[in-house]
Amino acid sequence: MSERFDFELPLEPERYELSAPPAYHFELDRRDWFKFLGAGLLVVCVMKNAKAAQETGAAKKPAGDALPEEIGAWLHLGEDGVVTVYTGKVEMGQNIRTSLSQAAAEELHVAMGKIRMVMGDTQLTPFDRGTFGSLTTPTMNRQLRKVAAAARNLLLDLAAAQWKVERKDLVAADGRVSDAAGKRSVEYAALVKGQQLTQAVPADEALAPATQWKVAGQPLPKVDGRDFVTGKHKYPSDQKLPEMLYGKIVRPSAFSATLVSLDSSEAEKMPGVTVVHDGNFIGVAAASSVLAARAAAAIKAEWKAEPQPGQKEVFDYLKKNVTNLGEPVGLATHHDAGAVEPALAAADHRLAQTYTVEYIAHTPLEPRAALAEWTGDHLTVWTGTQRPFGVRSELAAAFRMPEDHVRVLMPDTGSGYGGKHTGETAIEAARLARAAKKPVKVTWTREEEFTWAYFRPAGVIEVASGMQKDGTITAWEFHNYNSGASGFETPYDIPNQRIAFHATKAPLRQGSYRGLAATANHFARETHMDELAHLAKMEPLEFRLKNLKNDRLRAVYEAAAKKFGWGKVKSAAGQGFGVAGGYEKGGYVATCAEVAVDRVTGEVKIVRVVTAFECGAIVNPDGLRNQIEGANIMALGGALFEAVEFENGRILNGLLSLYRVPRFRDIPPIESVMLERKDLLSMGAGETPLMGVAPAIGNAIFDAAGVRLRALPLIPNGLKMS
């Protein structure tokens, strides 16, 4: 059985993030590797395919004896039998430390406990563009399986040579090579004793199909879970060095404010306090966070800010400020098929509606943090980021130094959700450390995290459609202003389509957010589909399936409907059911929701949610279920009540007492249905399961109360009964 795989994976554009390969390359000699690693066996995964190489960023030809740079990952098997796997991907709660260990263990045929993952360390791991776009599972998981398979075959060859037998007469299992007759057996560790073997992975290295997986495919727990329940794990904000100082930044009064006057004399008089004023950067470092806060508070800074657009006018602003300037090259921003105008003119029913989404904040529970240490002209920074190599570039640029003098390490961090791509905190800590001549740690306050990070973009989405009397959609026009192009194409079979993304000026700093614009685009599309179903007087699920050929999407719709009990007659007043679905990043999702609306008070209760999801062969069923449930819960916040309030360059609700995120009382029973396709490549699951939640709830509210909601969040202040 062969696994279907295509290296031409759609690479999710990170619209708002600079994402360039490094300006400098760190070339490492093979011999240096064994000095560092000790003797043993080293297998590197070389990306032969240009597209795949682009995904891990490198593009230069290898020179001399140096390792080629088109490398995705490498694996070292030491004389002690310990397997160390190096990847530039990072762990922030998606549990890839576990799923990638499973991938390596699967093909190397060793116990999970033998695998040690080194992740996101720019000095030790191969270059990687970053951990985002649900790409770890489709790319890195597969690369590690190939690396491990190559290592296993090399071990079989070593034993075959030693015993003067054919490789085919040997088996590798449980960290040993044995002959088929069971007479001889040797541990991997013994085979590599005193060796310095290197091998690049053949591009066509055969992999075990998912149907034969033994370690992959199992619901294994988080590999280092015990460190987290005992408080032992050191997150970026927990890092500490001898002599370390605590940094605090003096922030401007508003975005884009300029400094008018500064008096830092009082802070400078405080013993042990370093004050830095460099351009628009003002910060202090002191022996404790209390002293740093005290010194920062003693600094008198006067700022001048210009009037800026606020939340109340944001949608008008986006529509009036369309620009194509700064558009990243090569992004899909347009999709055309057929001829929309004549199809609209000929349609029996026409519908045009506008949908909006507000700015929301990632609110990772661990705010940005960085510890920076200078050793001569070399800089080391421990920080929570999804792009350690990107942060290395930012640091090199900020301090005008070569990248190979900068090392960025990423200890497993307290979540990201697309919100930790940038290196502000790393630069702040490094700037203070350079002045103080001691290591400095900067941990953002919650208010700083809410204010000085970046947001999921707000957007306006206009949809116009035409339909025949029988419910066949014939025309589809879809315009997204600012929020993004991810997931903007319709999965439904519509002959005439015009779909476009329009870049606009943005009133707030905006960037990627778990799922990117797919959440907004699915909300608009699936709400509009529901409106069309009612216009055609068709049952909403039946209407979708009538216009849908895609088998994988049909399968999740049918699975969600079955689990939910879709089609049952309402049993109470104010009860409502809604459905929505779609596909994105190789994952297929459908969500059914039940709500209860109090028609007098407008109170809405989310009674239950069922989400069906399919992303190919499942690497870790418990990890996948955890992601589906978590994605559904995170989606509830943006669906129901999350919105960033801002005015004149200031965030008005930048505290957890003011910005509402989902809490225990907000969580309905959530059932997830996992469909598995063992014949298909495993795809990522961190993002797509969010997509159906908001439209399914909105559609359920319409079903319950007859009120059509076209703005996210749906009910920040309860439902207004019309």
Add this chain to the structure above:
Amino acid sequence: MAKIQLQVNGRSATVDAEPEATLLSVLREQLDLTGTKYGCGEGQCGACTVLIDGRARRSCQTLASSAVNKKITTIEGLAQGEHLHPLQEAFLAEGAMQCAYCTSGMIMSAASLLSSNANPSEAEIVRFMDGNICRCGTHPRIVAAIRRAANAPKESAR
């Protein structure tokens, strides 16, 4: 700055504390007990939860000086040697974490709940835990973990 003596995880520790120093900053910066987390600084997220005389308290809202002569327990003090607390075992068994940054606070809050209510209903768990935020969305697993710990054999409960 004043010298104060704190009783943390069964041991006595003397620290120099500024008058405005929170218990959270003293635990993390002076005693290297970094299992207790900063999440919001306003008592809204529960990541900094510790036990003071057995009750859940937000250490970011507690002055270090006010905790003198009280019995402070942090996540690092919950296990007995290698023997994990039933809640720690239950969180592992239920896989009740993703990034796990909230986990310390969740476990400490739950420990407080179970010490006053040995067998809480799901509604009681939700009500008690509502002040603790998990952004990854592992709430149902956390509720299940607390139920599991409550149902664990009593001889291993502490």
